[in-house]
Each structure stands twice: as structure tokens, then as C-alpha cells.
Amino acid sequence: MNARPSPIRGDLVKLAAVALAGLAAYVVFPNDLGLMTRVVSAAFLVVSLDLITGYAGIATLGQAALFGIGAYAAANANLYGVGEPILMVVVGGLAGAAAGLVFGAVVLRSRGLAQLVLTIALVQLVHEAANKLSDITGGSDGLAGIEAAPVLGMFKFDLYGHTGFVFSLVVLLATLAVLCAIVRSPFGLKLRAIGRDPGRVRTLGAAVMPALLVTFTLSGTVAGMGGAIEAISAGVVGLDGVSFERSAMALVMLVLGGSGSLFGAVFGTAAFMGFEQIVSTANPFHWLIIVGVLLVVVVLFVPRGLSSLGHELKRLIVITGLKAEKR
């Protein structure tokens, strides 16, 4: 029993890997910091989706609503004088949390396909509301002129996006560290069980609905933080941040990376957006086809997502080894 691997050490290794990959990308691709920062803010969205879909087992195609609400909140805070980016992220997170709670309260009244349709309806409603409420959202023009003050008064946001990328990456790492603790906690264990069979969890004496509402709130917080990060680093917030398309792409990235694993979500985001960038540059006409083929291949041959590739290969090697031994 002492041989049981420490899950905390595993998490630390993965966190370090994300940090190293981020730093390596920073050094190797200094001209693509804009794209890389978008990858990081998208990772918030995909990780937040993973909490609801991968862990709690509820499929949603409306996650970008929470992301966009966080972005609008942070942008408005900035336009009303909040300059400190950390504070803007907090505002985005709080707005996302509130939105997540409301979102959950509505979505959890339904089940299955009806629930999925409800999430689409909600994101469309938020999108339309954002379009109409141009006083606070800028309507279809979006909100521009968001200028964050230097981080902690020390690190100025520069034209090349150095500060923007490092700041985003640090906030992502901190968020992932907190989420790692949560998914390993008693609550996280209950949540994973709920995602598999909520009825069985109830027969253990655990109420499911409150736990799911907490999860939606938590997920909204993470999504809202991502929205704030995007507002800070891009300087503009537009309607596309609250779109159905953005929600659907998040689900695609999650499935690609592997749902039910925080790092799978991050990996899926980076892999998808990186691949998209490379392919669309190499072949501007047919790149969507190539991306589609990649998705089909992954879903068919690595159904648990790219992040499980190592595990699958290891298993394959072990099985091959066992067969060889038998001979």
C-alpha cells in the first residue's frame, strides 16, 4: 500500500510541465505571443468547461456565456477606473461566478438533450443581450480602449505582449494549482462520482444538486477569469467572446485533450490552437478539412483524448512485453 503513487507529486510535475512549456514557447516563438496569450485565455474556458462536462458529467454548449460575461465585467471595471489587472481578473471571476450560479440553476432543472438545448438557448440569449445592451457591451462594435495598469505597479503591458503572456500564464498556473487541490478533495471525489452516476451518489446520502451548483459557480469563476485575461491582453472585448461557436470550439478542444483531466483540457487547447495556426498558415484553403480529420482520428483511436496518449502507449508496451514473456 505504500507504493501508492502520491497524486500531489503528479500534479506538481504536470504544473511544472505547463510552466516549462509556456516558458519554452515564450523563448522559442517571441513573435507569436499574441496567439499564445489567446491560447492561455482559451485554456481557462476549456478548463472551466471540463469542471462541468468532464467532472460533473453535464454536457454544455453555452460555456462561452460565462467567459464573455467575465470579459465584459472586467472591461467595464477598467473603463470605470480599475486599472490593476489582478483586480480586473477578480472582477471577471466574480461576475463569472454569479453567472455560473444562475446558469447552473437554470440548466440543472433539465436533463439530457433538453439540458443541452437549454445551454445553447442560454448562450444565444446572452449573446443577444450583449448585442442589445450596447451601453455596457458596445454592442456589435465591442468595447475597446481597455488599458490595464502595470501588474502590481511594476510590470507594464507592452506592445509585443511579453507582460500579457507571462501574466496570463502565471494566473493560469495559480488557477490550475487551486483546481488540482479541489478535484483531489473530498468534494472533488464526490463530484467525479456524480459525473458517473448521480443517482448512486444520492443513495450514499449525498445531495447532488447543491454540489452541482457549487461546481457551476466554480466553473463560472474560472471562465470569467479567462474572459478578464482576454480583455486585459487583447484590449478589446467583442461579441464573439459570448458566442455559441466559441462554446462549441471549447468542447472540441476538451474532447481533443481529454475530458475529466485538468491538464488534458490545457493540452487540448494548446494542441488545437497550435495545430490550427500551423495548418491554416500552411494551407489557407483546406486547413479546416485537415483539422476535421485530426479530430476524427483522435476521437476514433484515442477516445480519452491526446493527454491519455502516453498512458495508452505505456499500456500497449506492457501488453506487448507480457506477450513476449509468455513466448
Place this chain on the structure above:
Amino acid sequence: MTALPLAAAGVHLPAPATFPPALAVEGLSKAFGGLTVASGINLTLARGDRVALIGPNGAGKTTFVNLVSGLLSPSAGSISLAGEDITRLSDVQRARRGLVRSFQVSRLFHGLSVREHIELALLQRLKRTNRLFASIGRMADVAHEAAELIERLGLADIADARVDEISYGQQRLTDLAMSLALKPKVLLLDEPAAGVPTRDAGRTLDVVEALPGDIAVLMIEHDMDLVFRFAKRVVVLAAGHVIFAGTPAEIVSDERVRAAYLGAYGREDEPHGR
């Protein structure tokens, strides 16, 4: 557990003095449209009782367990747990009060390990599953009790394997371990040994027999050898009615049971598909 007033227990119930019965079901009925699946069922479990519920397929055994555990709501009748009326309580509230059930087909959480299943049940009993930032690894009491249950059910070798990668018999034992981790007052076992290899079935019964004397156990079981070994009393259900209740010895000679239950399968050598 506190002693409740005798009046709450109902005077006609054969419970030991000062204790209301662990479980008392009175006049429990359920109909789906025109189909009656439970009709006026009375059943009392004293503390420490060992009762087998048998009956032909479709007799309403699992429906009865679903009604008692709160997955279905009855059309009529009442259920009380240790003297408290729980008829209107949800399945969650019933489980929290110590009414625990297992399922005929194991319902486990794919992707979680055997140990995690047991830890989840323990954490739920200890009311810790709302803790967002606690570390399960640092809870020595949980680790200790989980290890003890794993040992008792013979699951040590596969404790950290995912439940979707272990045998069906081991899955059933994991399911049972979860129920035990909740320290129930009343345990409803829906065919705990069905589809399980003999060795694991024996282990199941050993564990159930070794349960503390104050837990009342109701077991649905088809295997008559297990029923005779386990039960102090047997209740026979047919078409939603209790047609017999008595000791295992009495059941063999009862004509109604023979007609409804054994008779239906009487021409087969191996009646219960095992």
C-alpha cells in the same frame, strides 16, 4: 441511537422492548397505472434481524426495495425507520438516517478506484464531502478504515485498480464495501451474490454474517442455499403480495409458496439460473 417512545413503534410490532423496530413497513402499495406492483405489504425488521426476501421473477422484490429506499414513492402505506416516519423523505435523507441499499446490478463509478469508492462512502458518513480544499490523503482515520474494509472484503490486491478493470465479483464486493462504509442501521441487499463466482459469493455471505448484531439486513436472493444459511426469517413475495412469512424451515412445507414460487419452476432441476 436514541430510544423513541413506544407509541411511535406501534404496539403490535414484535420489537424488543424499548426499541422500535429498525424498519417497519405498513400497507405499502404501488401501482403503475393499472399494474399493481406492491399491494399492502407489511414487513418489520427488528434490530439485528436477518431476513431474506424471495419470490419468482417479477414478484416485485426490487420494486419493494426501491420503495423503501426512496427511489419510488408509494401510492399508499407508510415506512418508518427506528420509529421515525420516513415515508415522505427523499432517498438522500433516508440514506443519511442509516437506510442503505445496494443494487441488483452494481452501480459503480467508472474511472474511480476501489479505494476511492470506499473513501467516498466513508467521507460521506463522516459528513466531509463538502470540503473543497481538504486533502483526503491527510485523513488518517479515513485511510485506516478504508484499508480495514478493503482487507475484510479481500480487495487488497486490486484496491487501487479502476473498478471498470476488475472482475464482476470484485465489483459486487466493492459495492458491498461502500454500503458497509456507511455504517447502516438497515441494509437492503438486492441480490448481492447474483452473477458472482462461488468464491466471491461465499465472501459476500461471510461478510454479511459477520456484520455487527445491531444492523438489520434484508436480502433479496435467489440462491436457496444462501437464503437458508443467512436468514432467520424468510418473506415470500408474489405478484406484489406477501404470501408467506416465516422461518426457513417452515417455508419448505408451505403449500402457497410451493404453488407460487417453487411450483412455477418445479420442473427444472436448476431453477435459478446460476
